[in-house]
Amino acid sequence: MIDVSRIVRLASAVAAIGVAMALPASAGRDGPREDPAVVAERLRHMGFVEWRDVRWSHGYWKINNAKRANGHVYDLEIESGSFDLVRLRRERG
Secondary structure, X not given: OOOHHHHHHHHHHHXXXXXXXXXXXXXXXXXXXXXXXXXXXXXXXXXXXXXXXXXXXXXXXXXXXXXXXOOOEEEEEEEOOOOXXXXXXXXXX
C-alpha cells in the first residue's frame, strides 16, 4: 500500500511548481515604470533647472539635489503615474 503522506507531499510539490510557472516573470517588481524623460520634463515644469540623482523606488520617483533657478536645493518624491509631488524637502546649506 502507498503511504498517504508521500502522495500529499508529491501533490503539494506539483501544485507549487504549477503555481510558480503560472506567475508572470515580472512578479515582485514594483509595477510599470515611466520614462525618466517624463520625470525630467515634470521637474522642469516645476521650476527645477538641474538635479543629480533620479531613481525609482516602490512607486515613487526620488530626486536628490534638485536645484531651482533661485539656487535653492531640494530632495523630492514624485508619485509614479500621476507625477504628483508627494514630498518636498529643502536642503540646508
